[in-house]
Amino acid sequence: MIATERKERAQLPLPAEGPSAERIAYLESLVSQARIAAAVFTQFTQEDVDRIVKAMVLAGLEQAQHLARLAVEETRLGVMEDKVIKNMVACEFVYNHIKDKRTVGVIRDIPERNVLEMAEPIGVLFSLTPITNPTSTVLFKCIVAIKTRNAVIFSPHPKAWRCCAEAVRIMRETAVKHGAPEGVFTCVESPTLPDNAYLMHHKDVGLIDATGGPGVVTAAYSSGKPALGVGPGNTPVYLEKTGDLNTAIVDIIISKTFDNGTICASEQTVVIDDETYDAALQKFAELGAHLCNEKETKLLERTVIDPQTGFMQPMAVGQKATDIARFVGLSVKPNTKLLIAEIHGVGREHPLSVEKLFPVLAVYRAKSVSEALKTCIDVNHAGGLGHTAVIFSRNEQVIREFGNLINAGRIIVNSPGAIGALGAVYNDLVPTFSFGCGTGGGNSTTDNVNIQHYLNIKRVARRTQNHMWFRVPNQIFFNMNAVENLSQFPSETTIIVTNPALEQFGHVDIVRRHMCPKTHVHVCIIPDAEPEVKVIEQGVEALNFYQADQIIALGGGSMIDAAKIMKLKYESPEADLEELAAPFLDLRKRVIEYPKGRAQRARLVAIPTTSGTGSEVTPFAVLTDKDRGRKVTLADYSLTPDVAIVDPQFVMSMPKGLTADTGIDCLTHALEAGVSNYASAYTDANAMQAIRLVFKYLPTAFAHPHDEEARCMMHNAACIAAMAFSNASVGVNHALAHAFGARFHVSHGKANALMLPHVMAYNAAVPTKFMPSPYTKGYIAHKKYATVADLLGLGGQTLQEKVEKLIAATEQLLDQLGFPRSIAELGIPRDEFERAIPEMVKAAFDDPSWRSNPRMPLMQELVELFWKAYEGRGTARLAAVQPQAV
Amino acid sequence: METNTLCLKIDANNVIADLKQAEESLDARQELALDFSGVTRIDSPGLQAVQRFGHRAEDKKTKVALRGVSVNVYKTLKLARLTSRFSFEN
Numbered sequence A: 001m002i003a004t005e006r007k008e009r010a011q012l013p014l015p016a017e018g019p020s021a022e023r024i025a026y027l028e029s030l031v032s033q034a035r036i037a038a039a040v041f042t043q044f045t046q047e048d049v050d051r052i053v054k055a056m057v058l059a060g061l062e063q064a065q066h067l068a069r070l071a072v073e074e075t076r077l078g079v080m081e082d083k084v085i086k087n088m089v090a091c092e093f094v095y096n097h098i099k100d101k102r103t104v105g106v107i108r109d110i111p112e113r114n115v116l117e118m119a120e121p122i123g124v125l126f127s128l129t130p131i132t133n134p135t136s137t138v139l140f141k142c143i144v145a146i147k148t149r150n151a152v153i154f155s156p157h158p159k160a161w162r163c164c165a166e167a168v169r170i171m172r173e174t175a176v177k178h179g180a181p182e183g184v185f186t187c188v189e190s191p192t193l194p195d196n197a198y199l200m201h202h203k204d205v206g207l208i209d210a211t212g213g214p215g216v217v218t219a220a221y222s223s224g225k226p227a228l229g230v231g232p233g234n235t236p237v238y239l240e241k242t243g244d245l246n247t248a249i250v251d252i253i254i255s256k257t258f259d260n261g262t263i264c265a266s267e268q269t270v271v272i273d274d275e276t277y278d279a280a281l282q283k284f285a286e287l288g289a290h291l292c293n294e295k296e297t298k299l300l301e302r303t304v305i306d307p308q309t310g311f312m313q314p315m316a317v318g319q320k321a322t323d324i325a326r327f328v329g330l331s332v333k334p335n336t337k338l339l340i341a342e343i344h345g346v347g348r349e350h351p352l353s354v355e356k357l358f359p360v361l362a363v364y365r366a367k368s369v370s371e372a373l374k375t376c377i378d379v380n381h382a383g384g385l386g387h388t389a390v391i392f393s394r395n396e397q398v399i400r401e402f403g404n405l406i407n408a409g410r411i412i413v414n415s416p417g418a419i420g421a422l423g424a425v426y427n428d429l430v431p432t433f434s435f436g437c438g439t440g441g442g443n444s445t446t447d448n449v450n451i452q453h454y455l456n457i458k459r460v461a462r463r464t465q466n467h468m469w470f471r472v473p474n475q476i477f478f479n480m481n482a483v484e485n486l487s488q489f490p491s492e493t494t495i496i497v498t499n500p501a502l503e504q505f506g507h508v509d510i511v512r513r514h515m516c517p518k519t520h521v522h523v524c525i526i527p528d529a530e531p532e533v534k535v536i537e538q539g540v541e542a543l544n545f546y547q548a549d550q551i552i553a554l555g556g557g558s559m560i561d562a563a564k565i566m567k568l569k570y571e572s573p574e575a576d577l578e579e580l581a582a583p584f585l586d587l588r589k590r591v592i593e594y595p596k597g598r599a600q601r602a603r604l605v606a607i608p609t610t611s612g613t614g615s616e617v618t619p620f621a622v623l624t625d626k627d628r629g630r631k632v633t634l635a636d637y638s639l640t641p642d643v644a645i646v647d648p649q650f651v652m653s654m655p656k657g658l659t660a661d662t663g664i665d666c667l668t669h670a671l672e673a674g675v676s677n678y679a680s681a682y683t684d685a686n687a688m689q690a691i692r693l694v695f696k697y698l699p700t701a702f703a704h705p706h707d708e709e710a711r712c713m714m715h716n717a718a719c720i721a722a723m724a725f726s727n728a729s730v731g732v733n734h735a736l737a738h739a740f741g742a743r744f745h746v747s748h749g750k751a752n753a754l755m756l757p758h759v760m761a762y763n764a765a766v767p768t769k770f771m772p773s774p775y776t777k778g779y780i781a782h783k784k785y786a787t788v789a790d791l792l793g794l795g796g797q798t799l800q801e802k803v804e805k806l807i808a809a810t811e812q813l814l815d816q817l818g819f820p821r822s823i824a825e826l827g828i829p830r831d832e833f834e835r836a837i838p839e840m841v842k843a844a845f846d847d848p849s850w851r852s853n854p855r856m857p858l859m860q861e862l863v864e865l866f867w868k869a870y871e872g873r874g875t876a877r878l879a880a881v882q883p884q885a886v
Numbered sequence B: 001m002e003t004n005t006l007c008l009k010i011d012a013n014n015v016i017a018d019l020k021q022a023e024e025s026l027d028a029r030q031e032l033a034l035d036f037s038g039v040t041r042i043d044s045p046g047l048q049a050v051q052r053f054g055h056r057a058e059d060k061k062t063k064v065a066l067r068g069v070s071v072n073v074y075k076t077l078k079l080a081r082l083t084s085r086f087s088f089e090n
């Protein structure tokens, strides 16, 4: 932008006095007309506005010459012919870009994201236009405003007022004639600084669109209103040695002489590599440039640059090269297009290194690429930040480096800067007459301003049905003697991970017997405890030592979990277990990534010897951190065993306590998966069946350990429940049980049993806090429990009765299995329990298990649940309050 | 004070004239209802007429209800800051 504007508009933010009362009435009338027009405009359809836009564009093209002539006569700068082209570009090229774009109602449908974008007009815009591109900017803004259903109050540069007022008149009359609301465009008569300040602060102005010098832009942004303020530039050009010299020189001349250099994106300093410098200058001279000698350069810079401010002199702006030469006192050929002066640096000591909106071009000889790039950076920072830069090169690497180093909204490659920046002529940039200069230029955007900046875009985001999944091992063998299937899995070296008790029971021998012949088998006996880091390390050592290609996990959940982690570390030694156990909210969005694409070095075959965890099909592994007295859960589908063999012969030896513990773990899995927010028809089918099997067969399996049918059904139940919770996850019961079990060394099943009735009552009640969940519609936990009650044939009429009956049946089952009714019964002193609560609540809240719980647990509620479990059951049923209310 | 309600229909093609006529019925003792159900789109002169009418009604301290205003016209009135002058009935 130019110095006249700098001076005249620089003080805009703080005009000495406001407008007179009479003037205010006048300005108010403009705002009122615009407000009414904008309001009326909201009723227009896309077809309405498109019809008006087309008529305006045709009128603009028709009047392009008339307006160009007026502009040159009034402003006395620029080139008539070029201004005609600018007016035509503002109409035709802009039209071509916007004609098929939707700006009313739904503007974009993004079905894959379930999002609709809809347009909301801004309303009233207050628009300041520059002296340099007066009528073209008005035409452009009018067309864009109608396309987006906005009304505009124009305040042109005072020295370009008449031509702009005429452009506004033509646009308004055409628009209104074709149906636009009256008052859609107005133009402030002889605008003053106080007028502008008044309108910038007016409550009914929705957006200030200021194209002009830094004063205007700063005033716009200081008004407290949303603003598009686009300001001055200082375009560096790097003419790199691989660039096509013929193209480059012609392009630069086209651009720099276009409208006598008034477009703020035009070239200001050309940095030329040493290798091609002389040839380039010679080419410039051949094509009509005058190369100033040292003395001429001194004369030139003294005349066209204000020595006080360091900015260009207004009188030179938009003048012809020959006129400037005459004024400076240089003798040049009559058809000289451009004055070229060599500079040796950038900054105040090199006056010609600033923006010069007239056909004077600075050139700089660079000895190396790095010197060239540094000089371009200097020019960019000498008033051109965020605006435009140009490079001529065939070297893609240099182009990218230039793009990386230079802060410019438009980096124009191998084409003229000014016309290139306008867009749609030499490239595919959006056509515009307002160049956003980003924060570097104190602007809010680096875009070429166009329709999208004149719209509020509303996003209608529909609830998405996130895809869900059901993932289980692809091979599950079940029922008595299912272990025989082991022989079909070839292996050279297999490690059986198990514990001493199971070896003594002879289970290991059975497995050996059914292995594929010729397999080298090694047994890795690990202590009879839940998986611990140290134990895992020993196992991994064995796997590495024997280079195992198959791991058979034979044991309860602990053993299978240990084997899962061993396999993980065996295949990805770098896996950091502590890190992999990091907290997360949603499995699919969690920060931590499990090792991907790891080479499958070993097949994991899980043979459970308890009927509870279902670890043989789950993607979870629980690791005990003894030092910190806590359990951490690893969760990833890559942990899921490859093959599960659910053979009841291995559970016949389970003692009663273990049968009860693991059986209730299984029931807890199914109940929690059933009410989980991630439950689906797939998981429900499994959860419901598992619950039915547990209620039917667990009492028998417990009372008659040798009942093969009961054992078999419980073994299947555990696996089926696990398929449900592998995909729907568990809930708050597990979070509490993990925290409590780890702290007081209580088995997982027993810990679950102590919490279960209380958690069911808790989930069945109206939540204090609902859990956000895209997967569920409304609150349905109590209804799910009621469905279970129906499935079990427990009776009850209302939802509440059914929930109560299910809780009662669960308590009865727990009693049948001999579980303690309270934590107190375990002999844990009240004061010790009380002291442990803060730590347990913290651990429970950190546990990912509850993330899928239907009810969001508040910390205080976790405290209460712990206390309920301590005090004991019998009270749980009463706590299930009015579930129908939800 | 006794009030009774007079209802006048506004014709979509005659908004200005109908409002002008309605002005004559502005009277503090009477509530006035204007039936806008036939007006699906309003132009600038029409909107200005509503604005003028609103001023007159205020001067005459007459309560005016607009009936059957379409949502599009309602939004237009809202953006023109005219909704506070009237009550709206379906």
Ligand SMILES: NC(=O)c1ccc[n+]([C@@H]2O[C@H](COP(=O)([O-])OP(=O)(O)OC[C@H]3O[C@@H](n4cnc5c(N)ncnc54)[C@H](O)[C@@H]3O)[C@@H](O)[C@H]2O)c1
Pocket (backbone or CB within 6 Å): A499, A501, A502, A528, A529, A530, A531, A555, A556, A557, A558, A559, A561, A609, A610, A611, A612, A613, A614, A615, A618, A619, A620, A621, A622, A650, A651, A652, A653, A654, A655, A658, A661, A662, A665, A748, A749
């Ligand atoms: N990975 C998962 O999906 C998952 C799910 C729930 C629980 N878990 C974890 O699993 C562990 C609990 O597993 P669990 O309940 O199977 O118990 P467990 O594996 O800890 O085994 C308990 C005891 O029973 C013995 N045992 C196992 N099978 C036997 C048999 N057939 N006859 C006699 N004794 C036998 C074991 O030697 C051990 O001493 C906990 O760490 C828990 O956090 C994991």
Ligand SMILES: [Fe+2]
Pocket (backbone or CB within 6 Å): A613, A665, A669, A734, A748
């Ligand atoms: Fe469990």
